[in-house]
Amino acid sequence: MSVVFGIIVGLFILMLLVTGHEFGHFLAARRNGVTVEEFGICFPPRAIAWRKVDGKWRRLKRSEWKNPPGEGLVFSLNWLPIGGFCQMKGESDADKAKGSFGAASFWAKTKILFAGVAMNWLMAFIVLTILAWVGMPHFLDNQFQIDSDTQVVVTDPVTIGEVVDDSPAAKARLESGDVVLQMRSLGCEDGSCDVPDGELAMISVSQDLLDFDAKYAGQTVYMTYQRGENIGTAELTLNSKDEKYILGASISSSAFYRSSWSAPIVGFGTMLQITGETFKGIGELVWNLLSGLVRQLNVFDQGSRESGAAAVKTAGDSVSGPVGIIGVLFPSVLSSGIGNLLFFTALISISLACMNVLPIPALDGGRWLLIAIFKLRKKKLTKETEEKIVSRAFMVLLGIVAVVTVIDIIRLFK
Secondary structure (H helix, E strand, C coil): CHHHHHHHHHHHHHHHHHHHHHHHHHHHHHHCCCCEEEEEEEEEEEEEEEEEECCEEEECCHHHCCCCCCEEEEEEEEEEEEEEEEEECCCCCCCCCCCCCCCCCHHHHHHHHHHHHHHHHHHHHHHHHHHHHHCEECCCCCCCCCHHHCEEEEEEEEEEEEECCCCHHHHCCCCCCCEEEEEEECCCCCCCCCCCCCCEEECCCHHHHHHHHHHCCCCEEEEEEEECCEEEEEEEECCCCCCCCCCCEEEEEEEEEECCCCHHHHHHHHHHHHHHHHHHHHHHHHHHHHHHHHHHCCCCCHHHHHHHHHHHHHHHHCCCCHHHHHHHHHHHHHHCCHHHHHHHHHHHHHHHHHHHCCCCCCCHHHHHHHHHHHHHCCCCCCHHHHHHHHHHHHHHHHHHHHHHHHHHHHHHHC
């Protein structure tokens, strides 16, 4: 039942985020003199529709859908709960009829195309600001915060998870379930180091332990931990920074960070940080995919082909489509609490914004780039040319979505 409920919540949130994106287009179009013929929540087939008739909103009969009476905007609710749409008059750049998208100025088109992106960032900012006020979960290393206005509320202490064989944690005989209380570095009585008496660090959240391990990588340190009712001390010689593991154990903790006057600043800063990480992730995905495919073509080097296959697999593992997001990620996040669900919602909203600014013709950023290129070349972008470019790009996107969906279904059944 929890999985089904998670899927329902996931569908609702995705519908809300996509509808918000389309509402951004709607507002910008209306403000810039472009006629919006229909604004729909969810995707067709249509379930119900309204339009102004004689100055009053009236529900349209099914027989009136093709040729609705009245004038102005048609507002509709539709059956497929996977988003929304904003249908503008004359969406081709070549259409020059009054009130059409094509007849708008280049600056107006720019505002209309990127208004949906701006709306997704705005929704993420609002959600993250609320979370900063009531309790922001931390998912990023060095996640943005204002230290002077941050209260840390620990709900679960830092706990050792899986211990890697032959690692510093394994050699110190740490076990899964051990709670890390504090860390201490070795001192130096001759004053030859910055901490002659050693540094004592209280470990409240995972970042405390990660920061300590990074600072004293390659050195011998002491850990105070709790195992059941007993308190123990372990001596560890940490691995160096260039090795895969410094401590050699997964750790987990749960804490929320609350702000007061700085909540909007934290919300905005976190939004920018996630945006940067999202673009970084997209870049790594593209690099892993392209470089992996190229290396797999090297028939003379088995090692190159194997590393290429690993890079392609990494790219595939880092991608989730609608099935993975709705069927796996949302139920999982929902089970971990409302704070994590809201943070994930903001993350998805930012991801939608970042994806839509990419220079892919089927997306907002790509359509703008296409219009801009023809404007700079001082050539007319015909309806046929635009439809050909956009439709082909859309088919490629559909193919990618289909492949990712198959991968998601396999993951779901596993």
